[in-house]
Amino acid sequence: MSKIVHHIPEDMLAAYAAGTLPHGFAVVVAAHVSLCPDCRAALEAHHAAGGVLLESAGSVSVSDRLKADLLSRLDEPFTPEPVYERSGVYPGPVVQALKGRAPRWKSLGMGVRQDILSNDAESSVRLLYIPGGQAVPDHSHHGLELTLVLQGSFHDETGRFGVGDLEIADDTLEHTPIADEGEPCICLAATDAPLRFRALVPRLLQPFFRI
């Protein structure tokens, strides 16, 4: 794997540690951290900071029953949370978002495919499959869009993004990402608003892709 050069900004890692990122972004952050030791160490630093605050937090005494109840429950049988392992190019958190299944690609035309993993009021996250040399389908987004490369690479006006690299685009960035020649580029992409594809507009009225 070539070295990751585009990382998660500090404010986003802190929000992820505190659990306040929209779900779609949290999937992307968890996937990047799975691939990136630098961001994992930074995330653990945020946990350490949270721990310092917890240590110095004001104590509120707990009821006597709580401890007795708890100690009596230690031998209770329980189902461990499922652990999602990496599968091919997909890091554990992506496998979790896929619920363990293989991607179900839906064609967007020109060989480009997508699989929407979740789409709620706050955010959406999907996988994109772009053949080498092809442009990413044109779509408008409000707010932030995160794109994490899982296979291959792409480039746009701001630079080149390889496996593990994260591009962060806000709505002021006009960019046309194009997959590099060679193997197809697979990305995990999240926006903090529901997706709206220009591609859904009749093709005669709109060019399908900006190339």
Next chain:
Amino acid sequence: MNVSQNKSDLSQQTIWMLAVRDNRDRQAFAALFDHFAPRLKGFIMRSGTSLERAEEIVQDVMLTIWRKAATFDPHRAQVSGWIYQIARNRQIDILRKENRPLPEELKEEPGQEPDASQLLALQQEADKLKQALAKLSDEQREMIEKAYLGELTHQEISTQSGLPLGTIKSRIRLGLDRLRYELKDLQE
């Protein structure tokens, strides 16, 4: 795991946590409860949770600590930071009624000897971080508490110029070296 020769240098919490992890030591777990449960309750209640609900969450978090003890790695995390992470995860999972996305777990090679110097170095870094946070102005301190308690949105964190996030990152460097070492097989 044999850390007895260095036990006097390790924090009491780390010693308890390793006893829980390696020997399923109930007395050590009870000691961890006495230390952390009131702090967890205070922490959870600060984010506006009712008294009764807060106790339920404390019990849930403590039970999760017992059950997930095997994933505690003292080379990478202080007990308090590890518990902070579990507490945030549980609070969110309970709220959303689904598991939040978490990074892949790193697996320590079974039977690997603990690196006592690494344990102590991480502890020293955490102490430095603690001192750095203690030096913050009241205003910064309040802001950082709000951020880590989940009271600020990402938008709010990113526009808060007073948040010393860079300081936090720069205090924990050793963990990074260890991670690079542990991950080198995965990266190649």
